[in-house]
Amino acid sequence: MRRFACLLLAAVSLAAAYAAVRPRYGGVLRVELRAAPQTPETADGNLGALLVSGAFRVSQWDANRRAVLVANEQYQGGRPFVDTIEVEMGRSLRDQMVDFELGKAHVVEVDPAEAPRAAQRGLRIWSSQPNELLALVFTGGVDNPRVREALALSIDRTAIHTVLLGRQGAPAGGLLPHWLSGYAFLFPTARDLPRAQKALGPTRSAPLTLEYDSSDTTLRAVAERLALNAREAGLTLRIAPQGGEVRLVRRRIPDVNPARALTALAESLGLEGRLPSGDPYASERALVESHWIIPLAHLPEIYGLSPHVRDWAGWDLPRVWLDASAP
Amino acid sequence: MSFRLRLLLLTALAVAAAVAIVATAVQVTARRAFEELDDQRLQALVAQFRREFDRRGQEVARRVESLAAAESTLRLAIDVARRGAEAGGVNEAAALAAAHNLDFLELVADDGAIVSSAQWPARFGYKEEWVLKPQEGPRPAAFLRREELPESAALALIAVRTVSAGDHTLYLAGGLRLGDDFLASLVLPAGMRVLLFDVARPTGSDPLVQALVADAGRSRREVSRTVDWGPPAAGPETLQAIPLFGRSGELLAVLVVGSSRRELAALVRFIRRAALAVGAAGILLGVALSSWAAARVSRPVQNLAVAARQVAAGDWTARVDASSGDEIGELGRAFNTMTSRLLEQRERLVQAERVAAWRELARRLAHELKNPLFPLQITVENLQRAKDQHPAQFEEVFRESTTTLLAELANLKTILGRFSDFAKMPPPRFEAVQVGEIIRPVLKLCEAQCAAAGVTVRAALEEPLPTIEADPEQLGRALQNLVLNALDAMPHGGTLTIRARRIEAGVRLEVADTGAGLTPEECERLFTPYYTTKRHGTGLGLAIVQSVVSDHQGRIAVESTPGQGATFRLDLPEKHA
Numbered sequence: 001m002r003r004f005a006c007l008l009l010a011a012v013s014l015a016a017a018y019a020a021v022r023p024r025y026g027g028v029l030r031v032e033l034r035a036a037p038q039t040p041e042t043a044d045g046n047l048g049a050l051l052v053s054g055a056f057r058v059s060q061w062d063a064n065r066r067a068v069l070v071a072n073e074q075y076q077g078g079r080p081f082v083d084t085i086e087v088e089m090g091r092s093l094r095d096q097m098v099d100f101e102l103g104k105a106h107v108v109e110v111d112p113a114e115a116p117r118a119a120q121r122g123l124r125i126w127s128s129q130p131n132e133l134l135a136l137v138f139t140g141g142v143d144n145p146r147v148r149e150a151l152a153l154s155i156d157r158t159a160i161h162t163v164l165l166g167r168q169g170a171p172a173g174g175l176l177p178h179w180l181s182g183y184a185f186l187f188p189t190a191r192d193l194p195r196a197q198k199a200l201g202p203t204r205s206a207p208l209t210l211e212y213d214s215s216d217t218t219l220r221a222v223a224e225r226l227a228l229n230a231r232e233a234g235l236t237l238r239i240a241p242q243g244g245e246v247r248l249v250r251r252r253i254p255d256v257n258p259a260r261a262l263t264a265l266a267e268s269l270g271l272e273g274r275l276p277s278g279d280p281y282a283s284e285r286a287l288v289e290s291h292w293i294i295p296l297a298h299l300p301e302i303y304g305l306s307p308h309v310r311d312w313a314g315w316d317l318p319r320v321w322l323d324a325s326a327p
Numbered sequence: 328m329s330f331r332l333r334l335l336l337l338t339a340l341a342v343a344a345a346v347a348i349v350a351t352a353v354q355v356t357a358r359r360a361f362e363e364l365d366d367q368r369l370q371a372l373v374a375q376f377r378r379e380f381d382r383r384g385q386e387v388a389r390r391v392e393s394l395a396a397a398e399s400t401l402r403l404a405i406d407v408a409r410r411g412a413e414a415g416g417v418n419e420a421a422a423l424a425a426a427h428n429l430d431f432l433e434l435v436a437d438d439g440a441i442v443s444s445a446q447w448p449a450r451f452g453y454k455e456e457w458v459l460k461p462q463e464g465p466r467p468a469a470f471l472r473r474e475e476l477p478e479s480a481a482l483a484l485i486a487v488r489t490v491s492a493g494d495h496t497l498y499l500a501g502g503l504r505l506g507d508d509f510l511a512s513l514v515l516p517a518g519m520r521v522l523l524f525d526v527a528r529p530t531g532s533d534p535l536v537q538a539l540v541a542d543a544g545r546s547r548r549e550v551s552r553t554v555d556w557g558p559p560a561a562g563p564e565t566l567q568a569i570p571l572f573g574r575s576g577e578l579l580a581v582l583v584v585g586s587s588r589r590e591l592a593a594l595v596r597f598i599r600r601a602a603l604a605v606g607a608a609g610i611l612l613g614v615a616l617s618s619w620a621a622a623r624v625s626r627p628v629q630n631l632a633v634a635a636r637q638v639a640a641g642d643w644t645a646r647v648d649a650s651s652g653d654e655i656g657e658l659g660r661a662f663n664t665m666t667s668r669l670l671e672q673r674e675r676l677v678q679a680e681r682v683a684a685w686r687e688l689a690r691r692l693a694h695e696l697k698n699p700l701f702p703l704q705i706t707v708e709n710l711q712r713a714k715d716q717h718p719a720q721f722e723e724v725f726r727e728s729t730t731t732l733l734a735e736l737a738n739l740k741t742i743l744g745r746f747s748d749f750a751k752m753p754p755p756r757f758e759a760v761q762v763g764e765i766i767r768p769v770l771k772l773c774e775a776q777c778a779a780a781g782v783t784v785r786a787a788l789e790e791p792l793p794t795i796e797a798d799p800e801q802l803g804r805a806l807q808n809l810v811l812n813a814l815d816a817m818p819h820g821g822t823l824t825i826r827a828r829r830i831e832a833g834v835r836l837e838v839a840d841t842g843a844g845l846t847p848e849e850c851e852r853l854f855t856p857y858y859t860t861k862r863h864g865t866g867l868g869l870a871i872v873q874s875v876v877s878d879h880q881g882r883i884a885v886e887s888t889p890g891q892g893a894t895f896r897l898d899l900p901e902k903h904a
Contacts, residue, residue: 113417159452163417221417224449224477 023311027322028084031107032099034215036064036090045252046301046315047087055080055318064090081321092215097304106306106322111218112168115302124305128314130169130177130298131253134222136210137269137293141245147205147235148291151246153196154233155226157189161297164221168302172295175265175284181258183281187288187295196233207236211244222296223248250299269293334624338617342609350602357594365586368516369551369567372584375513376521376569380484383503384469387429388486391501394427395488400499403434407442408495420445424501431474431483433458435498442497447477457574458487458498469502470574473527481506482525482580505580518587525580536566540581543568547578553588562589627655631662643670687858691866695742699735706731745867752871755798755878757903762792762827762834765799769806770825773814781820782813789828795901797879802899805875808868809838809895815861816842816893833881833901839894845887853885879903 037043040051040058047067050056055077056069069085088105096108097118110118110125119125136155142148157171170178173187208230212223223239226248230237237246251268255261258280266275271293276286287293305312308322394400403419420443424432434442439456469486485502503509510521524540535554543550547570555563564587571580630647637645643666649659706728713724770786777784813823821841828835845853845860852858854873859866872895876883880903887893 117416156452163451221448224447227477228447228449228453 023081023321024323025079025081025083025321027082027324028086029082029107029309029317029320029322030086030088030105032088032091032096032105032109034091034093034096034109038063040067050315050317053318056085059084075318077318080318082317085317093217100304100306103306106309107312108304110302110304112165112299112302113163113218113221114166115168116166118304124307126303126305126312126314127168128301129179130300132169132299132301133172133175133177133249133251133253133265133295134165134297134299135172135175135249135251135269135293135295136226137247137249137271138291139245139247139270142208144203144205145291146199146201146203147208148294150196150200150205150233151208151230151235151237152291152294153192153199154229154235155294155296156191156229157296158191160222160225164218164225165297165299169297169299172298174288175293175295176258176261176280177253177298180253180256180261181280181284184298186281187285191229193232200234205235207238208246209244210237210239210246210248211242212239212248213250214241216250219248219250253298334621335614335617338613339610342613343606346602346606346609350598350606353602354595354598357598361588361590361594365565365588368519369565369584369586372513372515372519372521372586373567373569373582376582376584379509379513381468383505383509384467384484384486387484387502388468388488390427390429391486391488391499394423394429394432394501395490395499399423400490400497401492404490404492404495404497407434407436407497408492411436416443417448417451419443421448427501429501430504431485432499432501435459435500437496437498446474449477455500458500467574471505471571471579472502472573473525473579474502480525480527482523485574518589520585520587522583522585523580524583526578536583539566539568540583543570543581544578562587562592564588624655627651627659631655631659634662634666638666638669643673687855687866692746696739699738699742702735703732706735748867748871752874755801755875757796757798757879759794760797760799760802761794762836763788765797765803765806766825766827766836769803769810772807773810776811776814777823780814780817782817783820783822785822785824787824787826787828792827793829793834793901795834795899796903797899798875801875802879805872805897806836806838808872812868812895813838813840813842813893816840821892830898833899836897836899837894838897839892841892844889844891845885845893846889850885850887854883 033047035043035045035047037047040061043051050069051058055072055075057072058067059070060066060068066089067087069087071080071083073079088099091099091108093109093111093114096105097110097114099105100108100123110123115125115127136151138148157173161167161169161171171189172184173189174181174184176184178184210223210226212219214220220239227237227239249269251265253261254264254268262280262284263272263275266272266287271287274287274290274292276283288295301314303312308324310321310323311319313319400423420432420434423434424430424445429445432445433450433455434444435455435458436442437459439454439459441450441453441455444450469484472483472485473480474483474485482505483502484505485500487498487500490497490499505523510523513521515521522536524536526540526544539550539552539554542552549567549569551565551567553563553565564585567584567586569582569584570578571582573579627648634645634647645666646663647659649656649663651659709724710721710728713721713728717724766786766788770784774784810823810825817823817840824837824839826835826837826839849860854869855866859868873883876897876899879899881897881899883898884896885893886896
């Protein structure tokens, strides 16, 4: 009798455990993003890929503001678990975090610098592989290669990665992340201030203006640090929201094929004319050593996930389901 | 310079000097009083600054100590001790600074690396080793420090406190900006201002102030200077520069306290204007008083001078008012006495001259009449004698005697005619006449007489001779008298020279002979009526010449040396006044 009771208890527990992990259909997944595409056709990144996949259909599209996607019953991979995805677009990271804390959003983007702190607070954080390049790009106004080289050598990537990026991703000496190219370790990332000062020599460079996206607090912090590093090398770098000879940019790695990714990346940065054709490694090295672009770090996508969100593996949203019983 | 003008200038000078002395004394006294007051105000403001500086330093220290005592800071220190400098977030210091009302805050690990910086978040990881250095001497509440900022630098009051976490220490360097708001918290008296200069960036001010700041920095002592900003609106200002030092005694800033001396300048201007006004009024009053006084003193003197001029002009009846009892009155009375006596003496002299003239006339008449009377008496006696003794010859004697009588009677008549002519000199009838036209007829008239007397005539007439206003008949007669006198002076022949030449505003005629000449006494009495040096002269010729020349407003003079002849000189004006 006692054994029977134990078996019964075990069966019930097993059934409960299975019920807890068994995907359920239904529910509305609320997602918030900084991106704010005008139309579904102009959406790129994860949202664009989702729309292209056909798993969901656009039910409502308020340009730059809000989109409602409904599950496609005829999706070839099977009907998605959630019925609807509500996407709030154009939300700042701060607003996303507030909505997340208030339970108004299931999935929000998280600033890399905030990720460790958020994790310390017990938030559920998910990071992707590094798939975004943080880099400095010269817009053509700085023709002196010594100035570009001095700036590249003066940058303390480790400090930026450790403190400003919360150790998310990795310091980058090349354009493509190591998981994609396999040779990223060949590009040095260490700071060499004496070489930077030597490269600049007695030349008094005109002050440079560093342009950054003022809505991105991480970029502002990185820009200020770059200005400080550059000053030690003898360069004056002023930061401004627009109109600079140097731009601080974040670019998603657009392809999983190294050659195509390199070409697309160069095109998106306006450097296609400076990228030699041929072997990806040689092309990338030639571009990096010209210092028209100075890679800083490869960043992952970081999301804060509600406890209700289950089976999250990146933006494979058809597989995601909502657990209404989660705390 | 007249006495009145001299007295006036003296009075004006005295008044101006008195006013200048008083104004200078008032100005110097006021300036000293203002300078003392100014110095007191400056010192009070400097003391206020130091008090506020200390108070704010203690406030900074209190806030940093409060931060160091906070639980969150201890947790952060433990985290840093465990994980190193990267444990602090970029914005950690900014959040703590905001929570504790600090303008600046840097969290520094015990290796000197900045864990987080509120004022310059990007400086994490950089070294701030000065924080680790122990403070020499007693630990101050806070100290002055120049904080580097991304685009500039700022002066700040900084306090350093520590938080221990096991073997590790977290340094907290927090502070408040020492800027315009701090200076604005000072209560400034009117006309005073306070400026705080960062010696690393002493720009944006006047070069004079910058020079003062530089002097204070070099000497490391308080420097004071007065600067005149020019226009009355700005005015002069006393500036005191006080160097401010940092934790290690390095010069960081200079406090400049300015006290406007505009009020002093205004007072000095007022004193000057008042002195000028009082001086001007004093001078005017002095002029009036001195004019009055000078008039009282100088008017009798002027009257005296006028009377003296009248006396000099021949009016001996001139009198002055001598009613006052002072020295001027005494002088007037002496003057009146003098003129009275002069009049009396002149009367006596005239009477004496008149008596002498009558005597001379009587003598001359007696002499002139005696000569013809004596032949008349002889002739009459001859007639009586012939009738009594020689009746036969009476007829012949009678004829001869009547001829003689008639001749002598004619002589008497001539003598009486001359006296009559002198007495009946008619007034001259002036007309424009060429001098040559007067001289040449005289020479022609006397030509025969000169030749008979063996006298050579020489005429030296300058050409052209001017035309003068004259009575040609009278002047010709006067010239003729002079020529006849010259002939009389040369009974044995000689040379008669007549010269005529232009002089200033007239003409000079000279009649010179080479006769016996005249003694000085004779020259002196020569023009006296009835005086003559000739045996048969009436003494009226030269008197008539002098009378004619005088009527022509001219002058006559004689020069002579005994034995060398005489020269009569006539100066005649072209036109009469």
